[in-house]
Amino acid sequence: MSAVPQRPGAEAVAEKGWLRAHKWLILRRISQIGILLLFLVGPWFKLWIVKGNLNYSYTLDFLPLADPYLLLQMLVAGQSPERLALIGVVIVLLFYLLVGGRTYCSWVCPVNLVTDLANWLRMRLGLKGGAHLSRSTRYWILGMTLVAAAVSGTIVWEMVNPVSMLHRGLFFGLGMAWAVILVVFLFDLFVMRHGWCGHLCPVGAFYSLIGKLSVTRVRLPQREACNDCMDCFAVCPEQQVIRPALKGIGGTPPVIMEENCTNCGRCIDVCSKDVFKFGSRFGISGN
Amino acid sequence: MDNESKTKGQAGNASRRQFFADTARMACGVGLLGLGLGLYARHATALPPAAIRPPGALPETEFSAACIRCGMCVRDCPYDILHLAKPEEPMSTGTPYFVARQAPCEMCEDIPCIKVCPTGALDHSLTDINKSRMGLAVLIDQETCLNFLGLRCDICYRVCPVIDKAITLEPMSNARTGKHALFIPVVHSSDCTGCGKCEKACPTEIAAIKVLPMYMAKGQLSAHYRLGWVEKEKAGGSLVAPDAEHQYNLPEGMRYEHGGKGLTADPAAPESAAPVLPKAFQGGRL
Numbered sequence: 248m249s250a251v252p253q254r255p256g257a258e259a260v261a262e263k264g265w266l267r268a269h270k271w272l273i274l275r276r277i278s279q280i281g282i283l284l285l286f287l288v289g290p291w292f293k294l295w296i297v298k299g300n301l302n303y304s305y306t307l308d309f310l311p312l313a314d315p316y317l318l319l320q321m322l323v324a325g326q327s328p329e330r331l332a333l334i335g336v337v338i339v340l341l342f343y344l345l346v347g348g349r350t351y352c353s354w355v356c357p358v359n360l361v362t363d364l365a366n367w368l369r370m371r372l373g374l375k376g377g378a379h380l381s382r383s384t385r386y387w388i389l390g391m392t393l394v395a396a397a398v399s400g401t402i403v404w405e406m407v408n409p410v411s412m413l414h415r416g417l418f419f420g421l422g423m424a425w426a427v428i429l430v431v432f433l434f435d436l437f438v439m440r441h442g443w444c445g446h447l448c449p450v451g452a453f454y455s456l457i458g459k460l461s462v463t464r465v466r467l468p469q470r471e472a473c474n475d476c477m478d479c480f481a482v483c484p485e486q487q488v489i490r491p492a493l494k495g496i497g498g499t500p501p502v503i504m505e506e507n508c509t510n511c512g513r514c515i516d517v518c519s520k521d522v523f524k525f526g527s528r529f530g531i532s533g534n
Numbered sequence: 535m536d537n538e539s540k541t542k543g544q545a546g547n548a549s550r551r552q553f554f555a556d557t558a559r560m561a562c563g564v565g566l567l568g569l570g571l572g573l574y575a576r577h578a579t580a581l582p583p584a585a586i587r588p589p590g591a592l593p594e595t596e597f598s599a600a601c602i603r604c605g606m607c608v609r610d611c612p613y614d615i616l617h618l619a620k621p622e623e624p625m626s627t628g629t630p631y632f633v634a635r636q637a638p639c640e641m642c643e644d645i646p647c648i649k650v651c652p653t654g655a656l657d658h659s660l661t662d663i664n665k666s667r668m669g670l671a672v673l674i675d676q677e678t679c680l681n682f683l684g685l686r687c688d689i690c691y692r693v694c695p696v697i698d699k700a701i702t703l704e705p706m707s708n709a710r711t712g713k714h715a716l717f718i719p720v721v722h723s724s725d726c727t728g729c730g731k732c733e734k735a736c737p738t739e740i741a742a743i744k745v746l747p748m749y750m751a752k753g754q755l756s757a758h759y760r761l762g763w764v765e766k767e768k769a770g771g772s773l774v775a776p777d778a779e780h781q782y783n784l785p786e787g788m789r790y791e792h793g794g795k796g797l798t799a800d801p802a803a804p805e806s807a808a809p810v811l812p813k814a815f816q817g818g819r820l
Contacts, residue, residue: 295609302628303604303652313652317602321653324599332602332652387560391568395575401598403575406627411603415618415628419605422620 255481256517271512278354286418300415311335316453323397348458352451353511357414361428362444365435377439385452392449410450441484458506466526467492467501473522479514582624583746585631589666590648590657600655603628607647613640634730634745641695641729669728670751671721671743679742681717684708690719690732690743699725
């Protein structure tokens, strides 16, 4: 043990090599940036692989995808979708039921790139502390957006939603959306660690509801190998999800069943003991 | 034993109190946020007059609920006239609009923007573009309209895709010169689609004819108003009193045709075809 505190994951890099200690992070960035590029080659090169944005998109004139949270807001505001949007919402729901609800947050959502950067900078600058807010705040905001949609008869949240504002803005013109994104960035950097994605965002809160039932999970087949280095806690954007499964609190099986795990896989990367790996929710007793 | 249960009870009490305090704090905070958002929404859903929705758009309040801001209409517009509202623009963020003076709707017969809309925000039952009502053209400034000034500009009339129905030219006498005609462009709401081609084409520095959202452009009669001539036609005759033919008290051999030839000698008169003085004037006696 060296006296100088190491950056989380240093042990894993030493043990497994840099590439293996960053495997899921790299794949995740490829996914996030790749999805943005798929949307961008349309307006940039008039190569229309996919049209639309995360709210609703149409790929290769064949595959409709629609955001279930947005359609829910539309329904409570008293309007109904057409056939393609209905098909799209079913596909999206099934997809995230398979890969994990908040997988949307860490593999698809463009705001994650911004908040991850804020968090990285926060770590490098050694910024500590900040405001405290319950992680359940996002569910209150989720409820509020639905009530507001029902009362006002319009999709109120879409007027300020940084997620769709950024994604739409990148392909249709950003306008002042950059200022909104800057506020999210600065909030995460200076005011609250994992503030936006981990405490406030109702989009993530909605996808976490899908995550209650989703199949793909982080499993801990070798949790007894844990040497309490705390690296996984340091990198996890939803730290509260790890402890029960890692420590077997109250007989919790070695699989992270918490709905707010974003399946980012960073814990798998930084663990030098290979405690974590991706798997399914089924066959808990088998491990 | 007693003491223990007491402290337990106190602890339960305290945690319950904490729970209620936390819940109240959260409800108030998020409620306040919701209120602010709702009030902002009230402002932001009022469509500015220069922004025209694509064809088939629902009325504004319903539109802002049905539109999911995906931009598919923008993508499938072959003339790239549509934009999505940016956050700083004074309307629902991410909703589509066009500005007629920059680029009007080209009125595609297959209406691709409606076809691609994944919700009912653009009404899929609209299949005839001539039946769309994106807004209503209004000749808003008679002081600068070249036709009103006596020229034969006629551009708005010429470019109108529903020519001679949505805009007609109505001749009027030019009171200023006393001998020329004015050809006044008149917009008819029964046929104007609000495409904005007239506004785009108007050659004045600032367009004298503009497309406005329907709610600004169109008046409405009170519900109890009846148009006499319409009711008369429906009933097949006068509803008030039977029409009596007007009797003119005219000298013999003369007749008067209202709205026609005016005062003439009656050709059926038995005497000569030339106008004959009435008896009273003959012979210089009364």
